Amino acid sequence: MKKEYSETEIKIKTAAKSLFLRKGYSATTTRDISKESDINLALLNYYFTSKKKLFEIIMLETFYDFISKMVEVYNDEKSTLEEKLKLTSSKYIDMIIAEPHLPTFVVNELKNNPSSILKILKGQIMESKLVDQYNDGVKKGVYKKIDPIHFVTNILSLIVFPFISSPIIIKMKKFNRKEFNDMMHERKKLIPQWILQMIKK
Amino acid sequence: MKKEYSETEIKIKTAAKSLFLRKGYSATTTRDISKESDINLALLNYYFTSKKKLFEIIMLETFYDFISKMVEVYNDEKSTLEEKLKLTSSKYIDMIIAEPHLPTFVVNELKNNPSSILKILKGQIMESKLVDQYNDGVKKGVYKKIDPIHFVTNILSLIVFPFISSPIIIKMKKFNRKEFNDMMHERKKLIPQWILQMIKK
């Protein structure tokens, strides 16, 4: 299943990913990619047929990484709901601080490539252990009875949206990048608390 | 201050806005715009000098509308904090349902045009009546003492992010567009409740 990539292919993919993340599909040219990866222009088509195909490969891998990080935690058998919240916040915030363009890229290029990429999602979140645990809490009367989609959506919203709107936050608070990141580190503790307060009766 | 636009200029602007919102700056061509607005290609440059200039005008207006809706409510003198939360949720959700591409457009093109557009923000949110009311609650000991930036960020996150991630939500829940919108209408009531629970001691 997993393709073995040559050194040159990896160089192309790395440069392409960096550029696609920063500038998006349309604003990235094949010459940009060839320059950034220091390979001849024609090799892009030689190895990946077209810019579009190359993009689809990168989009698929990136989205898969993005979702996997969530699915792994959500389906862990041992941890409690609260532990899952903490781990998700922590992992995601670290991941996005390391690659700040990731969320904008994912949500933005997503609306163009619908079904093929979204196949990855197939029930892995709404049928996760985390949602089970939430539903158990509802049954026991400790959590409010609301469609779990809100629960799942709220977690991701509180984690990811601040990054997407970082230019606004940075402007409003006169932050520099480090101060913004500190704010996000702070949220690792806060988000699990907030989510619990939101669902508790 | 406000420029008076001729009929042709409005036709161009309307078509351009629709296209920029749907496809972004780079993926929209001047010929797309001329076709959609049914005007001659050269008129775009005749009236707006360049594609870039036209985009900046539209970006500025759109972002201004987007922020104004918030600022108005946040600075209302009469309403309580809870009422402001309800009104913001309601207004924003209606606005974005009417123009679903708005949030993605704003956040995505924002990172490219930083200062000029973000000037609009100048203290209008962090120094708003809403933030005052929040700080009062903190002083009175009814709200937790956390930097109000989290408060402001969380409101926007819970309102806007679900729209941005709508392809994911629609896929996870096997929703159609109407069912997704219903979910968002449901959140008009829920978000103010959630926010209050998050800040209460």
Added chain:
DNA sequence: TTGAATTAAACAAATGTTTAATAAAAAATT
């Protein structure tokens, strides 16, 4: 009659892709 609005055509630059030639590596043959 003058200035503004509109048009078709043209221009130059950029862009994704292909071609044809060469270099390098691997395989086959002597």
Added chain:
DNA sequence: AATTTTTTATTAAACATTTGTTTAATTCAA
């Protein structure tokens, strides 16, 4: 082991479109 052959990788150049913008001519309105 040495040489030839074949396959693969890399390159510079070219190709056909697309794209943003301009020109020069024409129509329209004041």
